[in-house]
Amino acid sequence: MSEQLPRRIHIGYGMGSMATGSFATVPGLLLLPYLTDTIGIGAAIAGVIVFIPKFWDVILNPIAGRISDRHESTRGRRRPFLLWSGLSLAVLFAMMFAGPTESQVIGASWVVLVFIACASAYAFFQVPYVSMPAEMTDSYEERTKLMTWRVSLLAVAILVSGGLSPMIVNAFGGEASVAGYRLMGIFVAALLVVGTLGAYFGTAGAPDLQNDTAGGSFADQLRAVAQSRDFRMLLGTFIIQALAISAILAGVAYVAKDLLDDPGAATFLFVAFVGPAILVTPLWERFARTRSKRTGYMMSSGFLIAGMLLMAVLFVGPSPIVYLAAAIVGIGYAGTQSFPMAMLPDVAAHDAETTGENRIGVFTGIWTAGETAGFAMGPGLFALILAIGGYQSSTAAEFVLQSDAAKSAIALGFSVIPAVLVIASMAVLARYRLDAQLSGAQHD
Template identity: 25%
Template sequence: MAEMQNKHRLPLLTKLIYGSGDMFGGGSLMLIGFFYLFFMTEVAGLNPGLAGMVLLLGKGWDAVSDPLMGWLSDRTRSRFGRRRIYFLAGIAPIFICFTLLWMVPPFSSQIGTFLFFLTANVLFNTTLTMVMIPYNALVPELTPDYDERSSLTGFRLAFSNIASLLSAAVPMLIVDAFASPANGYLVMAMTFGLLFALPFLGVFLVSFETTKEVSKSRFNLLGDVTQALSNRSFRRLVGVYLPTFLGVDVISAVMVYYLTYVLGRGEGMQVSMVLGLLLLCQTLALPVYVKIARTRGKHVSYTTGALIWMILLPVLWFFTPETPFAVVLVLAAMVGMGTAGAGFSPWAMFPDVIDVDELVTGKRRQGIYSGVMTFMRKISSALALAVVGWMIDWSGYIANDDTIAQPDGFLTMVRFLVAVFPIFLVLTGLWFCRRYPLNQQRHDKLRNILATRPAGTADLSGEAGELADLLYGPLPDDINNEVS
């Protein structure tokens, strides 16, 4: 067993360079999550309701394109493999499209501004999908080992958190260095666009693919979603993943409003300190959760982080402008320690549900699962963020006018979105986590079965059938006919 594990160990350099690719996935989404709604309403002057529609339609397109990209990456033929070619192709579009997001359009009308931001979002989200779906799907190709996958996910999320830290702490410092906020945001976008784009040259060079099979089946979005959700382990994982990251999305979207209007801490340095400290502690806590995942299980690492996060959230309701800034910073640090575990664990679990699918189908279909998983998140996230924009609009928010105090209804709405609503989402994630059937012992049995049977076969006799029944559940008719 030890010899087999050593065989599948990845060099440290490979882990580091592969992990650096998630600076784009984690950093860009963190930067957009914290500042984009605020930028569109405060700097570009877009109505919050229309800004919510930009997020809804942009992310809606993003969600629809994800399964298509998963299907395409499973079927791509190139000299560089099925996934790696997209890392090379995405370098320039990452820089260009991210920069477009943060340009203030030269239109005086709300409709013109809305259409500009919508177009920029569609272009950016297309690029994000083109690169990140193959990137997510590559983990099971790099190693079949349970612990190595946890380690690889840890490196990836460490870089994601480093980029998220920079994306939280640095943008407002750059913006505040310019007399014009519009110019500041543009320079900030160009700086981070380079940071997100360049690592993919290294990812392309060090990554490899072990699966040479190219799927020839037709694209069937509904069929892919239905079949993926027939996998019990995947279903439960989605139940953990979606509520957790929806909580992150909602809090991120309103956090700058919370700091600016509820706490009166809207100066660039103070915003950078709060968000930066939160992300720094999240990054520092990550190795602890990797250790917990290895020794106690990935479900335990999630539960630990989610409970810390959930217990601290209500405190935010009671903060006021009179709350000492040091207390705000301490709570931000503690929240970061909790969100580290809640954010790490679902993606650490993801490669293992691909093994469950291979057990019953004999195929490696990580592209479909990666596409479906992010499809479901982005559809739900699009709806949630649109509702956040509409709720801010309905609550009486007054954009970019320091001479008028924000109404109490708006301040109460922001408190609710930051301190109360996410609690229900975290509770949902914990409920599904308790019912997640795939622990390390069962995964070891699963890997042994896959290692000892011919590739591409799906023999479910004996122990394999018992494990499939426990981890996958009843087989759909199309799969059942194939293995019968």
């Protein structure tokens, strides 16, 4: 059994979430409205543009896991990837919103190409980063502590990046502008640098409990990982919930502008969402100590459903109840991030212990590919709902009053459809069994 990790390692590892949280949040929040309401691209096409780089990551992430599994370095197997990929991501992110906007074709092409480059850099940051806890400790409880710090700082990253970015975008004249988007890109790039350096230097000297690198071809390893029933159930649950959450994120700017009649309300929605998440994350950790992680995951999913259904109040018009609903979703979100991220290292480490081979990078590569797919499909799903509802795109210089059908589509994609998805995910999670075995072994 591993000794307890120093608090410095907990915090250092958690700092990586400043990078992952910022990159996962801001494109999902602002890239779709940037394309539809600044460059003037149709909602359906904009959804495809957002999806393409994410689809590329689905392919690249398992490859990144395989490469990091086989990497050897005096600085650790995974840490070197954090530094070069994280800094590259920061530069590329600033470039993504610095492209031309006068031509729809050129502007869209710029976004696609730079976003693909961002996605590539992110793959080589995220996959090694997610792989690290399984190699830092073999303790069931220590992994939960690592994930608690990760999710706590993830919530901070979402609050800072998701709360301030819309304000920066609207800083010039009170409405979204090209200059605002470019300044926002630089701001988020700075957050990415902070998270990268914090994770790289903060995890220096961390234990590195490596098993032998798995033999066989890449396809053999993919098949071996896919044979893990518990991994399939856990991943399936997480993908469906990522789809639901990312659909909500994609809708925040539209809800603020078209349903609440206040573009600045996007920031308050984010504060209502993330504030409770920061407060309750330690409580979810305490829950995991006395009950199983799976039980906590189920309960937190229930909070997600309750909050999402309450958001249906938007169908009847602007209401402050939507902020209460966002807070309830935030409580659930904290748990639905903490528990699966603590359960994934359990699954990967259990495989390494039973086989004697290290496939942790492949596990996390497939995991992050699935997560990326879910978060990619969310904005695409929301864009499709907008297109069906007849949403009218515009440029930064235009104002378009949306129809009642378009407003109903925004409310539907922001509330009922995400709730149905989370309900479906709980049926998958009910088939996960490994948690009870590991929890019992930990206390024997």
